[in-house]
Amino acid sequence: MKTDTIKKYNIPIFIPHEGCPHSCVFCNQKKITGVQTSVTCGDVEKIIEDYLTFLPKNNRYIEIAFFGGSFTGLSLDVQESFLKTANRYGEFADGIRMSTRPDYINDDVLRLAKKYNVTTIELGLQSSDDEVLKLNEREHIFAQTIQASKLIKEYEINLGLQMMVGMYGSNPEKDIKTANDTANLEPECVRIYPTLTLSGTKLEELYRKGDYLPYELDMAVDVTDKVMQIFEEKNISIIRVGLHSDESLTDGKSIVAGPYHPAFKELVLSKRARKMIENDIIAKGYKDCVYEVSVPKSSVSEAVGHKKCNAVYFKDKYNIDLKVVER
Numbered sequence: 001m002k003t004d005t006i007k008k009y010n011i012p013i014f015i016p017h018e019g020c021p022h023s024c025v026f027c028n029q030k031k032i033t034g035v036q037t038s039v040t041c042g043d044v045e046k047i048i049e050d051y052l053t054f055l056p057k058n059n060r061y062i063e064i065a066f067f068g069g070s071f072t073g074l075s076l077d078v079q080e081s082f083l084k085t086a087n088r089y090g091e092f093a094d095g096i097r098m099s100t101r102p103d104y105i106n107d108d109v110l111r112l113a114k115k116y117n118v119t120t121i122e123l124g125l126q127s128s129d130d131e132v133l134k135l136n137e138r139e140h141i142f143a144q145t146i147q148a149s150k151l152i153k154e155y156e157i158n159l160g161l162q163m164m165v166g167m168y169g170s171n172p173e174k175d176i177k178t179a180n181d182t183a184n185l186e187p188e189c190v191r192i193y194p195t196l197t198l199s200g201t202k203l204e205e206l207y208r209k210g211d212y213l214p215y216e217l218d219m220a221v222d223v224t225d226k227v228m229q230i231f232e233e234k235n236i237s238i239i240r241v242g243l244h245s246d247e248s249l250t251d252g253k254s255i256v257a258g259p260y261h262p263a264f265k266e267l268v269l270s271k272r273a274r275k276m277i278e279n280d281i282i283a284k285g286y287k288d289c290v291y292e293v294s295v296p297k298s299s300v301s302e303a304v305g306h307k308k309c310n311a312v313y314f315k316d317k318y319n320i321d322l323k324v325v326e327r
Contacts, residue, residue, distance in 0.1 A: 095119030
């Protein structure tokens, strides 16, 4: 019997830079979240109620998600007021998730989280290289991420980890090591972000002085593909690749440099498919022909490529007409 798939949804509540006294060189949280002001409990109620009006009523899994800042860096009283507000909607939502820093996790925070049905905590580890963390003024070391991850699991809360590629002081080898170190912590989910140089950040100053060279888009795509494969091999859910496209980022002023693309993950998967097809074409010596490839329905767009880029690539390089059919 065919059953409907349960779809997961977040009700995102952005708290830009609240609770975080640090200012990492790459960080401009108000630009990233698209929110410029502080959030109240009344705002939380309105956001939740607005989302509940259009989210599906059935076959859904909903988490109310506090993003954009260092939630557990807020005072325990403020944390509790937000969590209590969100938890009142327990009839409609399945849990609460939050994002925070590895050095802002302790028993007091986790006891409060369990009290109010927090189901997932995401840590922004960014890199497992302590020198990279220091250069980016993260003010924590990787050992704190290891300890925080262990503690979250002890409280039986799902662990999410966020990493970045192309940070100041990093390189592809360090990014790959970070991915392996992240996977070894056995998170339930991960997010992968290419480093962007945003206006008003210290990273912009470093870039303009020539001290920081961001990844070109092709390099960011290649490194991210390798990173994704590490997580895929260990069956770790990848819930985000690249920053969410938002008017605050695409206004022509916010992004100074870096590998931004509104369909970044699609570029990664398109290039992965291109390599697989090209290896077969080379091995069999194909040219000047129609090349047919059969893929699952969900992979058709990847095989054809973002805006048909793979079809164009094979036509130009091998005079091959790429024909993609559903398996």
